[in-house]
Every structure is written in C-alpha cells, then in structure tokens.
Amino acid sequence: MHAHAASMTIPHTVTPRPDTGLYNARLGIWLFLASEVMLFGALFSSYILLRVGASEWPQRQLSIPLGTLNTLVLILSSISVVMAWLALKHKEFGRFKLWQGATVLLALLFLTVKAFEYHDKFTHYYVQTRDGRSWTGHLEGKPFNLTLARLQAGATPPTEIVFHPDAAGHGRTGGKTDHAEALRLPVSELVKLEAFGPWRNTFYAIYFVLTGLHALHVIGGILVLGYFWGPGSRMWFREPERFTNRIEVAGLYWHFVELVWIFLFPTLYLL
Amino acid sequence: MSQSEETRTATQPAGSALARHKWILLALVACTAVMVTLALLPLGTGLKVGLVLTVAGVEACLVAGVLMHLVEERMLILSILVLTGIFFVSLLALPILSEVDHARHFFK
Numbered sequence: 001m002h003a004h005a006a007s008m009t010i011p012h013t014v015t016p017r018p019d020t021g022l023y024n025a026r027l028g029i030w031l032f033l034a035s036e037v038m039l040f041g042a043l044f045s046s047y048i049l050l051r052v053g054a055s056e057w058p059q060r061q062l063s064i065p066l067g068t069l070n071t072l073v074l075i076l077s078s079i080s081v082v083m084a085w086l087a088l089k090h091k092e093f094g095r096f097k098l099w100q101g102a103t104v105l106l107a108l109l110f111l112t113v114k115a116f117e118y119h120d121k122f123t124h125y126y127v128q129t130r131d132g133r134s135w136t137g138h139l140e141g142k143p144f145n146l147t148l149a150r151l152q153a154g155a156t157p158p159t160e161i162v163f164h165p166d167a168a169g170h171g172r173t174g175g176k177t178d179h180a181e182a183l184r185l186p187v188s189e190l191v192k193l194e195a196f197g198p199w200r201n202t203f204y205a206i207y208f209v210l211t212g213l214h215a216l217h218v219i220g221g222i223l224v225l226g227y228f229w230g231p232g233s234r235m236w237f238r239e240p241e242r243f244t245n246r247i248e249v250a251g252l253y254w255h256f257v258e259l260v261w262i263f264l265f266p267t268l269y270l271l
Numbered sequence: 272m273s274q275s276e277e278t279r280t281a282t283q284p285a286g287s288a289l290a291r292h293k294w295i296l297l298a299l300v301a302c303t304a305v306m307v308t309l310a311l312l313p314l315g316t317g318l319k320v321g322l323v324l325t326v327a328g329v330e331a332c333l334v335a336g337v338l339m340h341l342v343e344e345r346m347l348i349l350s351i352l353v354l355t356g357i358f359f360v361s362l363l364a365l366p367i368l369s370e371v372d373h374a375r376h377f378f379k
Contacts, residue, residue, distance in 0.1 A: 021345055030348045034355040041359045049366035068307055075299045079292050082338055086288050255339045262331050265303075266323045270310035 014241045029249045033256050040260055043213070047206050047267065058203045059271070061196075063117065067269035070113050074258045077106035081225070081251040088244040093236055096247070100229040103254070107222045114215055119144070121196040121204070127163055128192035129185060137165040140182070148193040160186045161193075207268055214264060217257050224250050295337055302330035 011017075012024045020027055051057050084099035123142045128134040139146065140162035151157065163183045194200065198208040228243075228250060235243040306326045309319060336342045341349070 020347055022347065027347070030351055034351055037355050037359055038362070041362045045362045045365055048363065049369065052366055052370060064307060064310070068303060071303050072300065075296065075303065078299075078334060078338055079296045082292060083289070252339055255334055259331050259334050262327055262334065266306055266310070266327050270306060270323055271320055 014239070014245060023245055025245055025249045026252075029252050033252065036256060040210075040213075043206075043210055044263070044267075047210070050202050050206060054202060058201065061203060062207070062269045063120075064269055066113055066117055067265050070110050071261065071265050073106050073110045073113070074261050077103045077110070078255055078258045080106065081254045085244065085247045085251050088236070088240070088247055091240070093233075096236075097229065097233070100225060100247070104222060104226050104229055107218055107225065111215060111218055111222075114211065114218075124196045125163075126192065126194050126196070126200065127161075127185065127190065129189045130191055131189075134192075135163060135165040135183070137163055139163060145195045145197060146193065147195075148187075148190055151187060151193060158187060160184050161190070210264055210268065214257070214260055217260070221250075221254050221257055225254065295333065298333055299330055302326055302333070306330075 010024075014023060016022050017024065017027075080099045080102045084096050084103060087093070087095035087099055122145045123138060124136065125139055125146070126134065126136050151161070161184075163185055165183060196204060198205045228247060232246075233243070235246070306323050309322050309326065312319070314322070341352070
C-alpha cells in the first residue's frame with residue numbers, strides 16, 4: 001500500500017482535465033481569486049457605506065506622488081511577471097530568473113514606499129489643549145505613535161512638548177513639509193495627543209484596513225514569487241511544464257493584487 | 272490562458288511579445304496619468320468620481336483582459352467570474368439599498 005502511495009502522482013498538473021479543459025491549478029487559482037473578489041468587495045462596500053453616510057469626508061489626506069509611484073511600481077511588476085512566464089514558454093530559464101527577480105524587487109519597493117507612508121502617519125499628530133485649541137503637525141524628534149498616557153508614564157515625564165504645526169496641506173504624506181512657528185505646549189494643558197493611526201477617524205480606519213490587507217497580499221506574493229525564483233526553480237530541470245504552469249498561476253495572483261490597487265489608489269488617494 | 276493563446280504565445284518570438292507588452296505598459300501608465308490629472312482638475316465631485324472610476328475600470332479591464340488573458344479564457348472560468356460579478360455588484364448595491372430604505376422612511 002505504501003509503495004502504491006509513493007508511486008502515485010497528482011493528476012492534471014500539466015495536462016487539462018477532460019471535464020474542465022483546464023489543468024487543476026488554473027481552475028483552483030480562479031476559484032481562489034473569485035473568493036478574494038468577495039473579500040475585497042465586502043470592504044469596498046463598507047467604504048461606500050461609510051463615505052455616503054458621513055456628513056463630511058476628509059479628502060487628500062495621502063500623498064498623491066507616492067500613491068502614483070506605487071501604482072507605477074505595481075504596473076511594472078505586472079509586466080515583468082508576464083515576461084517571466086513568457087521566458088519559460090520560450091525555454092529561456094536565464095531570462096525567467098531576470099524577470100522574476102525584477103518582479104520580487106518591485107514588490108519589495110512597493111512595500112518600502114508603503115512602510116514610509118505608514119511611518120509618516122504614525123509620526124504625524126493631532127494635539128488639543130484644555131482651552132479648545134487644536135493643531136496637526138509634528139513633535140520635536142518625530143517620535144513614533146506617542147500618546148498622552150505614554151508621554152506622562154515615563155520615568156521623568158516632560159513638562160512641555162515642542163510642536164511644529166502644519167502650515168498648509170496638512171495631513172498629507174510628503175505634502176508641504178514647511179511648518180508654522182514651533183509651539184511650546186505644557187503637558188498639563190494637553191487633553192489629546194494622538195498620531196494619525198486607524199483610530200484617528202473613519203477614513204484612516206478604512207485606509208489602514210484596506211491597504212493593510214492589500215500589503216499582506218503583497219507579502220504573500222513576495223513569498224510565492226521569491227520561492228519560485230529561488231529554491232522552487234529547481235523544478236524547471238525535472239518538470240519544466242509543471243513549473244511553467246506554477247509561474248502562470250502565481251502570475252495570475254499577482255495581477256489580481258495589482259487589480260485591487262488600481263481601485264484602492266483612486267478611492268483613497270485621489271477622490 | 273486558452274489552448275489557442277498558449278500555442279500562439281509559444282510560437283511568438285520573444286521580441287514581439289516584449290513589444291506587445293511595452294504597448295500594454297504604456298497604456299496602463301497613460302491610464303494612471305489620466306486618473307491623476309482628472310483628480311487634480313477643478314471638476315464637480317460627482318463628475319470627478321465618475322470619470323476617475325471609469326478610467327480605473329478601463330485600466331482594470333486591460334490588466335484582466337490582456338495580462339490575465341481573460342479575453343481568450345475558457346467558458347468555465349468566465350462563468351465563475353460572471354457569477355462572482357453578480358454577487359460583487361449585489362454587495363456594492365447594499366449601501367445604495369440601505370440609503371433608499373432610509374429615504375423611504377424619511378418621506379413616510
């Protein structure tokens with residue numbers, strides 16, 4: 001029985017099934033992508049519901065140049081992933097390595113830009129004092145995700161903070177970096193100090209959820225594409241057709257990641 | 272990708288495939304540029320949303336149709352996607368239905 005099990009091979013990894021006309025992985029990936037459409041669809045639906053129901057909606061909170069850069073990075077990676085698959089179709093393994101490597105590097109670049117954007121939001125603050133005045137801007141030294149409770153909990157809590165209020169175009173990542181004159185605010189006068197995290201308002205909540213989930217998909221893509229570029233590529237020398245199919249399926253997933261971004265970019269950055 | 276497309280791709284010289292994808296790349300970059308330009312123009316909100324999302328739709332069609340080869344995909348896959356599309360549109364319509372319901376109660 002064990003010998004029989006060892007000699008068993010998974011059918012239809014290369015040849016199409018007679019009933020579907022497709023090899024298994026291709027049908028599988030499309031079913032998976034259909035479920036992904038519903039996952040992101042539910043979140044987009046929530047976004048519409050929240051936005052339509054809001055009396056006012058913050059606009060232009062994010063950096064359009066950085067969003068555009070990331071869109072271009074994903075477009076380039078979508079082309080390079082197709083070129084990697086085409087290289088295998090033409091039996092050019094060297095070219096495959098080149099294009100697949102480029103795809104992984106572009107995906108890493110996307111995440112780097114996203115991390116920069118996230119970091120910028122967690123070092124950008126909203127401050128409110130007892131007399132009702134409020135500002136948005138940066139704290140001296142740009143601390144990461146500081147709160148009033150954390151500020152006061154230190155061994156030697158500061159008596160005042162140095163705050164650089166935004167000049168114009170406040171809130172935008174990579175927006176105008178010039179600040180109004182620095183303010184020295186006594187800590188005892190502060191009633192609110194919070195970074196622009198998901199708790200800031202509904203816009204930031206949906207922004208972090210949608211882009212966070214998308215970033216997780218990018219990380220998943222990097223792992224899969226990276227594996228096929230590295231140790232997984234050994235399969236090419238044993239089962240070239242099966243390996244080519246794997247690259248095609250991984251490519252379809254990667255295109256879907258780009259498709260989601262194509263709608264995230266305008267809805268969160270532009271509109 | 273369909274069998275015919277696969278055969279075509281396999282026999283296509285690498286250079287011509289590269290040239291074809293260069294055009295797709297240019298089209299996608301152009302769509303992105305148009306989207307950003309439209310967003311920065313002083314247009315009415317409704318018009319702006321409509322135009323920008325239309326261009327995003329065109330860009331998505333290019334990716335799905337050409338890069339994911341949906342234009343030449345098998346009927347089975349297309350059927351799955353059409354069914355998903357129906358559920359997806361229903362999901363997006365839920366907020367609208369909710370608004371209609373609110374309006375109905377408001378004018379009652």
